[in-house]
Amino acid sequence: MVDDYSELGFETRAIHAGQKPDPRTGAVIVPIYQTSTYAQDGVGGTREGDYEYSRTANPTRSALEEALASLEGGRHALAFASGMAASDVVLRSTLRPGDHLVLGNDAYGGTFRLIDKVLSLWGVEHTVANLADLDEVRAAIRPETKLIWCESPTNPMLGIADIAGLAGVAHDAGARLVVDNTFATPYLQNPLALGADIVLHSTTKYLGGHSDVVGGAIITNEDELREQFFFLRNSAGAVPGPFDAWLTLRGIKTLALRMERHSDNAERIVQALVNHPKVAKVYYPGLPEHPGHEIAAKQMRRFGGMVSFSHADGEQAALEVASRTKLFILAESLGGIESLIEHPGKMTHASTAGSTLQVPADLLRLSVGIEDGRDLVADLLAALD
Numbered sequence: 001m002v003d004d005y006s007e008l009g010f011e012t013r014a015i016h017a018g019q020k021p022d023p024r025t026g027a028v029i030v031p032i033y034q035t036s037t038y039a040q041d042g043v044g045g046t047r048e049g050d051y052e053y054s055r056t057a058n059p060t061r062s063a064l065e066e067a068l069a070s071l072e073g074g075r076h077a078l079a080f081a082s083g084m085a086a087s088d089v090v091l092r093s094t095l096r097p098g099d100h101l102v103l104g105n106d107a108y109g110g111t112f113r114l115i116d117k118v119l120s121l122w123g124v125e126h127t128v129a130n131l132a133d134l135d136e137v138r139a140a141i142r143p144e145t146k147l148i149w150c151e152s153p154t155n156p157m158l159g160i161a162d163i164a165g166l167a168g169v170a171h172d173a174g175a176r177l178v179v180d181n182t183f184a185t186p187y188l189q190n191p192l193a194l195g196a197d198i199v200l201h202s203t204t205k206y207l208g209g210h211s212d213v214v215g216g217a218i219i220t221n222e223d224e225l226r227e228q229f230f231f232l233r234n235s236a237g238a239v240p241g242p243f244d245a246w247l248t249l250r251g252i253k254t255l256a257l258r259m260e261r262h263s264d265n266a267e268r269i270v271q272a273l274v275n276h277p278k279v280a281k282v283y284y285p286g287l288p289e290h291p292g293h294e295i296a297a298k299q300m301r302r303f304g305g306m307v308s309f310s311h312a313d314g315e316q317a318a319l320e321v322a323s324r325t326k327l328f329i330l331a332e333s334l335g336g337i338e339s340l341i342e343h344p345g346k347m348t349h350a351s352t353a354g355s356t357l358q359v360p361a362d363l364l365r366l367s368v369g370i371e372d373g374r375d376l377v378a379d380l381l382a383a384l385d
Contacts, residue, residue, distance in 0.1 A: 160292025
């Protein structure tokens, strides 16, 4: 069996990294170790893998973590019960009262809520900045700045940040760069290779890929950070169960295939929307006129399966479109095999209302699935007309 997968292709690593056949039975798929505790060789003596209690470590979760680290090109990965649990551990491990972070002006609503409503009570301050403008980011940094929190592409406006440039700005200031890579996935983009210190995922989305599991992950190359994250996760207990880890592993195996189809279908839909009289603007980094297109083309393999657009007739018309689609399901979340439509202002980003991160009221966000692209275009055009 291969012991070092680092030089192998993405698709090979997705199927094999951390997932060798079971040595006892020969099972080619990692078993679901549905156990809470483990027999010890003696008092304080654990068996191979340091398994003593499944909050601390579980073999199925360990396999997932090895696979995630391999796909992101990192030394360490930790899996969590949700993407927000992973975000919370990053923030509480790296920040203390009096510290400051820079947050993108188009961040996921749940991330903004955690920082603005929870960490603020702990004495952590934040400044919102356009991360596509490195001068604006530099101006937002203070002596007490410890983190720059980035999404690229952003949720829901599909903005693009220069990850390598941001890493340089962060490191010049003695801060770390965190990149939420949920929209791009490790198949399309690898932030650690671009200089990021921490990569975060909601594995609920494309990594799981089937809308049947909730999870999160952190990947880093820093040994000390890994120990801090591990300690807080073990202390607070936000771990995924073995079945959740197994489902995510199953999803990862087909990630490359799915991301190609998501991207194909998204490009087809974008072309149908760009000249539609009811569409005021399409947000997609694959469009040459997108302000971040050139950077996205450099740091991404393709442009992904997320598309947002503004309705030319305003909020009410956008809400009506969301209620009329048949194949695009009106639902939150994203990254599953099925296509979803949502109104961010009233759904996933409602927590940003009244803030500098408030999203346009006429905006709709599409998570483009892997159905027949012609059917998806027809469904969306019928809802618009």
